Structures are given as structure tokens and as C-alpha cells.
Amino acid sequence: MFRRKNRKRRLPISRDRRSPSMNLSTHWRYRSTVLGLCMAVYFGSRVGQVTLSTLGSDIVASLDITMSLFGLAFTGLSLMSAFAQLPSGVLSDRYGERILILGAVVLTCVSTLLLALAPTYVVFLLLMVIVGIGSGLYYSPSTALLDKVYNRTGQVIGTYRISGQLAGVVGPVVVGTLNHQYGWRVALFATGLLLVPVLGGVWAFMRPTTPNNPDTPIRTHSSPYRLLDIVSRPRLAGTTVLAGTIQFVEVAAFTFIPTILQQHHGLSTSAAGSLYAVYFATVSVLQPVSGWLSDHLGRDSVVVILLLAGIGGFGLLTRQIRLPMLTLAVVLAGVSMTWGAPVQSRFIDALKETERGVGFGLVRTLYLLVGALGGYVVGNLVTEAGWVVAFGTLALLLGLCLVGMTASRIVHPFTADR
Structure with missing residues (x-):
């Protein structure tokens, strides 16, 4: 009844390949690398959010705030993450997906590390907003990049999204153990450090990407x-x-x-x-x-x-x-x-x-x-x-x-x- 029509697809080779002689085996290895890196970014960002949720009561007690104020900070994170989706798409079309993914990892990593050191609620709230921006910048460029290098978009997006769910399963267990042993600041700092090797992997193994519209002004894009x-x-x-x-x-x-x-x-x-x-x-x-x-x-x-x-x-x-x-x-x-x-x-x-x-x-x-x-x-x-x-x-x-x-x-x- 709902049979999908066949339609011609472009060759499953990224436009930003380095050599025209790249064979299918080399391309398969590279696109698997891209998928793994995108999943690592997604996992690292989601673990940070799960960590904050898991540590909520300890953060409230440490900063001497109410649960409603903590909820306000989380609302700020969620809203900024949503609002960052459109700018991330505009900027990836203008400058390429790789640079946006790198920027998202840097921003999320640094703000999470600083969040663990936040001395007051005002600083905590500001950093939560910045974490939200960072966590909202990577998803759209990652999805667009995976569509470039893979033929079966549905399958690869499904695989990519596993990492976000795994963060919800693994995060509370690991973070709960660290919190019990060392306190919430160490547990949160550890999740920030998790993004450091992810950043290194994206920098070293993800090739520069060709923007979709490099000559179009950002004002025109948006x-x-x-x-x-x-x-x-x-x-x-x-x-x-x-x-x-x-x-x-x-x-x-x-x-x-x-x-x-x-x-x-x-x-x-x-x-x-x-x-x-x-x-x-x-x-x-x-x-x-x-x-x-x-x-x-x-x-x-x-x-x-x-x-x-x-x-x-x-x-x-x-x-x-x-x-x-x-x-x-x-x-x-x-x-x-x-x-x-x-x-x-x-x-x-x-x-x-x-x-x-x-x-x-x-x-x-x-x-x-x-x-x-x-x-x-x-x-x-x-x-x-x-x-x-x-x-x-x-x-x-x-x-x-x-x-x-x-x-x-x-x-x-x-x-x-x-």
C-alpha cells in the first residue's frame, strides 16, 4: 500500500573527497569513520545533559538554590539548544559541516568544564545557556554530512541516534558512581573531559567539507x-x-x-x-x-x-x-x-x-x-x-x-x- 518509489540517487561518495581515485573500500572506511565520529559527538553531548539531570539534587544543595531555579537553568539549556538548530544549518551551508561540528564540540566541552567550577548560581545559569548553544549546533550539520556520504539516509540516521539513547542508559550509572565517590563537581568535570578525545578525533579524522553555498551571504541564507x-x-x-x-x-x-x-x-x-x-x-x-x-x-x-x-x-x-x-x-x-x-x-x-x-x-x-x-x-x-x-x-x-x-x-x- 505504501510502497516506496525507486528514485535515482547520487553516488555514495562525498563531494569533499581528496582523490578522484578513491575506491569503494576506502570510501566505506571513511564514511564509517564519519558515522563513528558523529555518534561520539552526539553521545558526549547527551551524556553531559543526562549528567546535569542526574546531579540535580546535589547541585541544588551545593549552590543553595531551589529546584525551580535549577529547572529554570535547564529550560534555558533546552530553549537555546532548540534555537541553535537554524543558525547551525545556515552556517554549515555557508562554511561546511566539519567546522560547525568542531565548534559545537569546543563550546560544549569548555562550557561543561567551567560549569563544574561555577561558584554561584548566576554563573551556573549563564554557562547552562552556553552548553545549550553548543549542544544545539552539532545535530543538523552532522545529519547533513551523513546524508552526503551515505546512500541509505534512514538507516544511518537510526544508527546515529543510538548514541543519544545509550547516553541515557550508561550516563546515570557512571555519573552516579563518580558522584558518590568524589562529588558532583568531579562527576560533571569528567563528562566535560570526555569530549576532549572526541574533539581530537573530529579534528584528525574528519576531512574538510565543501559548503553547499559558500558564496551566498549569510543574510540571504536566513x-x-x-x-x-x-x-x-x-x-x-x-x-x-x-x-x-x-x-x-x-x-x-x-x-x-x-x-x-x-x-x-x-x-x-x-x-x-x-x-x-x-x-x-x-x-x-x-x-x-x-x-x-x-x-x-x-x-x-x-x-x-x-x-x-x-x-x-x-x-x-x-x-x-x-x-x-x-x-x-x-x-x-x-x-x-x-x-x-x-x-x-x-x-x-x-x-x-x-x-x-x-x-x-x-x-x-x-x-x-x-x-x-x-x-x-x-x-x-x-x-x-x-x-x-x-x-x-x-x-x-x-x-x-x-x-x-x-x-x-x-x-x-x-x-x-x-
């Missing part, structure tokens, strides 16, 4: 008319709404799955934590699978399957069910949250090669800002109406996405799954 033209295209506009809605659900799920397992289903803290680990493991393992399937079956076909899984998973979580069914619900929710690879590939497919930096940065900014509201809105729903309404709303939102995908297929039958 012209409001150009940005409006990109985001108003039907396929891009529809995908942005789709991504923003699912991102909203993902943020809410990330925030509240452990709590609903304890308060609504009566699980102990350790049992809820174990099921939460199952959720992360499902997302980590299936990220590249959803990307691979989207390359072979089509983006829309896979997104429909993931939406159905999410509707089932979040719907089950609203019911009073036994542990086996509860485990199934968490797994289904995790399956649905592997949406990143097919949906982001959908963006890449719809963008011209010369506008992928600025275009992807623009749509990513928009959907991250929408998604950032997930925790706040669903938290209020829990307070006012309870868990059934809150998680039922998440299932309903995914259902609306499914309706939208079906309508898109009916209205544009020949372009819906390109």
Missing part, C-alpha cells in the same frame, strides 16, 4: 522569505507538524513513564526503573531497524506502523493491567519512539541538497520548540485530570497523526511516500 518558502511547502509543513506532535509525546513519555508506573500501576521504584530501562533499550535497539525499514519500505509506511504501536502502548498504559501486559505497553511505547529516523529522513528527502543545512535546521527548531511543551502540558493534565486522561491524550495525539498521514496519502497519492 532571509525570512527563503525560510517561509521552505517551511510552507506542503510536504515539509506536514512533516513539521507530524514531528512536533510526536516530539511532544516523546518528551512527555520521557518525563512521566517512571511516575505513571509507580502511581497508577503501583510498581515499586526499582520495578518502575527496570521497566523504564526496557523502554530505553527498546528505543536504542530499534532505532537503526526503523531507519533501515524506511529505506526499503518507504518513510510513510514505517511511520504508520510506529504510530499504531504508540497508540497501543500509551492506550494500554491507561488501563489497570498485570505486569506482562504492562511490559508489552512499555515496549510498544518504546517502538513508537523510534520515529526519528524515518521522519527526519522524510525531511531530508523533501529538501534540495543546497538547502539541507538551513532547511533541516529550521524545521528542527520548530518541532523541538513544540515538543518542549510536552512535559509542562502533560504534567498539568496529570494534576488536573489524572493519569488516564494524560496518557490517553498522548494516544489521541498519535491517532491524529495517523489520520493526517492517511489524508496526505489520499490527497497526494504519488508523492506521499517518496
Whole structure:
């Protein structure tokens, strides 16, 4: 039904290759190196954010602040990370992806190291904002670069995103041990040091990249008319709404799955934590699978399957069910949250090669800002109406996405799954 059309792809060789005699074996090794470096950058940046979340109570006590002030600092980090997506795309189109990735690693590394030494809350808040800028600069250029050197965009984006999920699994364990032994400042400083070898690897092994539009002024790149033209295209506009809605659900799920397992289903803290680990493991393992399937079956076909899984998973979580069914619900929710690879590939497919930096940065900014509201809105729903309404709303939102995908297929039958 949703069979993907074959279309001619460019040769899977980067435009910035050094020698025209590069053979396929050499190219395969280099593109694997690029993927490994991009994953290392993603992992290092995400570990820093997970560390800050894990150390929250210790940081609050040490700086003598309230939890709301700590939350304000984290909000500043999240917002700056979202707002940095568009400038990173503009600058990568103008100067090339490598220099943006290097700049992101330097900024994140230095600001994280200084954050561990912050003497006051004001300094801590300022550095959190800078960490947010650094953590927002690398994703769009990395995605554009991987699209240049790989044929199967969905599969490689899925593999790339594993590193972010692994940071959520590994980070709390390692950071918790360091914090217990040496305190939060040493634990946070260690995560900053983790980015030093990553920086060295990018500098030494990632070749200079050719900008998409090196002669176009930055003002032209970020012209409001150009940005409006990109985001108003039907396929891009529809995908942005789709991504923003699912991102909203993902943020809410990330925030509240452990709590609903304890308060609504009566699980102990350790049992809820174990099921939460199952959720992360499902997302980590299936990220590249959803990307691979989207390359072979089509983006829309896979997104429909993931939406159905999410509707089932979040719907089950609203019911009073036994542990086996509860485990199934968490797994289904995790399956649905592997949406990143097919949906982001959908963006890449719809963008011209010369506008992928600025275009992807623009749509990513928009959907991250929408998604950032997930925790706040669903938290209020829990307070006012309870868990059934809150998680039922998440299932309903995914259902609306499914309706939208079906309508898109009916209205544009020949372009819906390109």
C-alpha cells in the first residue's frame, strides 16, 4: 500500500573527497569513520545533559538554590539548544559541516568544564545557556554530512541516534558512581573531559567539507522569505507538524513513564526503573531497524506502523493491567519512539541538497520548540485530570497523526511516500 518509489540517487561518495581515485573500500572506511565520529559527538553531548539531570539534587544543595531555579537553568539549556538548530544549518551551508561540528564540540566541552567550577548560581545559569548553544549546533550539520556520504539516509540516521539513547542508559550509572565517590563537581568535570578525545578525533579524522553555498551571504541564507518558502511547502509543513506532535509525546513519555508506573500501576521504584530501562533499550535497539525499514519500505509506511504501536502502548498504559501486559505497553511505547529516523529522513528527502543545512535546521527548531511543551502540558493534565486522561491524550495525539498521514496519502497519492 505504501510502497516506496525507486528514485535515482547520487553516488555514495562525498563531494569533499581528496582523490578522484578513491575506491569503494576506502570510501566505506571513511564514511564509517564519519558515522563513528558523529555518534561520539552526539553521545558526549547527551551524556553531559543526562549528567546535569542526574546531579540535580546535589547541585541544588551545593549552590543553595531551589529546584525551580535549577529547572529554570535547564529550560534555558533546552530553549537555546532548540534555537541553535537554524543558525547551525545556515552556517554549515555557508562554511561546511566539519567546522560547525568542531565548534559545537569546543563550546560544549569548555562550557561543561567551567560549569563544574561555577561558584554561584548566576554563573551556573549563564554557562547552562552556553552548553545549550553548543549542544544545539552539532545535530543538523552532522545529519547533513551523513546524508552526503551515505546512500541509505534512514538507516544511518537510526544508527546515529543510538548514541543519544545509550547516553541515557550508561550516563546515570557512571555519573552516579563518580558522584558518590568524589562529588558532583568531579562527576560533571569528567563528562566535560570526555569530549576532549572526541574533539581530537573530529579534528584528525574528519576531512574538510565543501559548503553547499559558500558564496551566498549569510543574510540571504536566513532571509525570512527563503525560510517561509521552505517551511510552507506542503510536504515539509506536514512533516513539521507530524514531528512536533510526536516530539511532544516523546518528551512527555520521557518525563512521566517512571511516575505513571509507580502511581497508577503501583510498581515499586526499582520495578518502575527496570521497566523504564526496557523502554530505553527498546528505543536504542530499534532505532537503526526503523531507519533501515524506511529505506526499503518507504518513510510513510514505517511511520504508520510506529504510530499504531504508540497508540497501543500509551492506550494500554491507561488501563489497570498485570505486569506482562504492562511490559508489552512499555515496549510498544518504546517502538513508537523510534520515529526519528524515518521522519527526519522524510525531511531530508523533501529538501534540495543546497538547502539541507538551513532547511533541516529550521524545521528542527520548530518541532523541538513544540515538543518542549510536552512535559509542562502533560504534567498539568496529570494534576488536573489524572493519569488516564494524560496518557490517553498522548494516544489521541498519535491517532491524529495517523489520520493526517492517511489524508496526505489520499490527497497526494504519488508523492506521499517518496
